[in-house]
Amino acid sequence: MNIYIEKENKQLELDKECTGLELLKELKINPTTVLLVNNNEVVLPEEKLSKDSNIKILSVVSGG
Amino acid sequence: MKCHKCDQKAVYKNQGLLLCKNHFLDYFEAKVFKTIKKYKMFSNEDTVCIAASGGKDSLAVLYMTSQYCKKYNINHFALAIDEGIAGYRDHTIEDLKEFCERYDIRLEIISFKEKFGSTLDQVREKALKEYNKKPCTVCGILRRTYLNRYALKLNATKLVTGHNLDDESQSFLMNTLLGNMRHNASLGPITGLTTNDKFVPRVKPLYFISEQETRLFCLLKEFKVDFTECPNIGLSFRANVRDQLNEIENKFPGAKNGMVNAFLEILPTLKEKYKETKPFSYCEKCGEPCTGKVCNACLLEEQLVVRKI
Numbered sequence: 001m002n003i004y005i006e007k008e009n010k011q012l013e014l015d016k017e018c019t020g021l022e023l024l025k026e027l028k029i030n031p032t033t034v035l036l037v038n039n040n041e042v043v044l045p046e047e048k049l050s051k052d053s054n055i056k057i058l059s060v061v062s063g064g
Numbered sequence: 065m066k067c068h069k070c071d072q073k074a075v076y077k078n079q080g081l082l083l084c085k086n087h088f089l090d091y092f093e094a095k096v097f098k099t100i101k102k103y104k105m106f107s108n109e110d111t112v113c114i115a116a117s118g119g120k121d122s123l124a125v126l127y128m129t130s131q132y133c134k135k136y137n138i139n140h141f142a143l144a145i146d147e148g149i150a151g152y153r154d155h156t157i158e159d160l161k162e163f164c165e166r167y168d169i170r171l172e173i174i175s176f177k178e179k180f181g182s183t184l185d186q187v188r189e190k191a192l193k194e195y196n197k198k199p200c201t202v203c204g205i206l207r208r209t210y211l212n213r214y215a216l217k218l219n220a221t222k223l224v225t226g227h228n229l230d231d232e233s234q235s236f237l238m239n240t241l242l243g244n245m246r247h248n249a250s251l252g253p254i255t256g257l258t259t260n261d262k263f264v265p266r267v268k269p270l271y272f273i274s275e276q277e278t279r280l281f282c283l284l285k286e287f288k289v290d291f292t293e294c295p296n297i298g299l300s301f302r303a304n305v306r307d308q309l310n311e312i313e314n315k316f317p318g319a320k321n322g323m324v325n326a327f328l329e330i331l332p333t334l335k336e337k338y339k340e341t342k343p344f345s346y347c348e349k350c351g352e353p354c355t356g357k358v359c360n361a362c363l364l365e366e367q368l369v370v371r372k373i
Contacts, residue, residue: 032313035279042075042085042283044065060279061306 001051005029007059020045023055033061076280079318085284092281096128096269103253105267106133106222112140113220113264115211116164116171118156120282120289121226123163125270127285129224130169132269141170143215145207148176148183155290162288174214180206181369195367200300202364209361213352215264228270228278233320234305236327241305249334251327258340262353274320 003012005027014023020036020043031045037056038049049055065074065082072084076091083091099105106112114129116122126142133140142164146157157173164171177183184203191197215223232251239247250257255266270278282289312319346352347359354360 030310030314032276032317033310035276035283037283041073042280044074044077044082046065046077058279058283060275 001049001053001055003027003055003057005057007057007061015051017048017051019048020055023049024057027057029057034059075284076277078277088280089284092273092277093128093131095272096125097132099253099271100129100132100267100269103267103271105224105254105269106138108136108138110138110221111219112138112222112224113211113215113218114140114142114169114224115215115226116142116144116160117153117226118144118158118160118163118290119226120278120287121228121231121270121275123160123287123289124273124278124281125224125226126163126169127167127287129269130167141172141218141220143211143218143220144171144173145210146173146175146177147203147207148185149294150185152290152294159288159290172214172218174210176206176210179210180365187368190368191364197364198300200302202368205360205364209352209359212262212264213350216262220264223264223266225266225268226270227268228273228275229320229324230275230306230309232268232271232327233309233323234302236323237309238301238305245334246338248327249331249338252331252335257335257338260344260353262351272321272324 001014001016003014003023004010005012014026018026021031024031024034024036024045035058036043036045037058038047038053040054043049065077066072067074067084067087068082069087070084072086074082075085076083076088112129112133114122114126116126130140132138142160144157144160147153161171163169175183184199184206187202188199191199191202211223235251236248239245239251253268253271255268256263259265309320344353345355345357347354347362348357349362350359352359352361358366
């Protein structure tokens, strides 16, 4: 799956299937601080993500 | 996972509640309107000034307050403070201008450069090196002062801010860690300990809304928001407390909400204990209410501005 982490402006690829929560755990990202978007649709972290998912991890934290 | 109210796919989950896009937007509006009504934040006798920065909280509160004011025929306008933080505020101000045009909201912009004589970027180093003042301290004092000063000049009777559940739980914890219960007494959905003709009362319609809910709302409404972090945030005590609280929220979902509701139970006692009984003193320079001879904003001007325009 393709992953874009907004806060770090970082792109990466993972060859696996997992839930959003498992992905965030692997990336050491607190799920309360982000929203997940899969193929331009908001998804809950509990949902399964397939190998061909295009994931955006959007930060919810205030600017200042 | 399906929405609890219809067959659509859920985009929001909060302690067992699952909502689709449309039901989440309804829930968000109902929650904000309920807060405005419960705390009698403003009525059609008010002129409401909405503090706006162009960030997600400010756009959400601006949109919701404007919707509420249009529904109940209440005078309102947006007021933005441009601190002069390159690569950050210049972007958000542009987004804000577009937004206000799109939703037909009157917008007033006040800049540090014009009113204070320097941008925040220009005084940042001097404040830190010579006066040990972090940029967030300088920015906070000046923003608070200018919002009040220009809201008053523009005849506002209420000042709406985008403070949310995260901000409030952070402020409560920061004040508590510092042992400063007087500052906690000034928090709450309607801020301040006393009334004065020179203070515009501040109200927080997003008081029970989390940052995650606000970002989801902005995303689903397709608001154009710049999500760049302020470059100065890394230096602040608040950023540290924010990260710790987010860790707690992850381990104990609902913790921030619980903390703010617990705080609201003790708030009347705090307000009573710390209510101002002494007559106000006024700043020798600008004439606004303050605790010393000169207010913090005028003091900063004296210390930091090389050439006042």
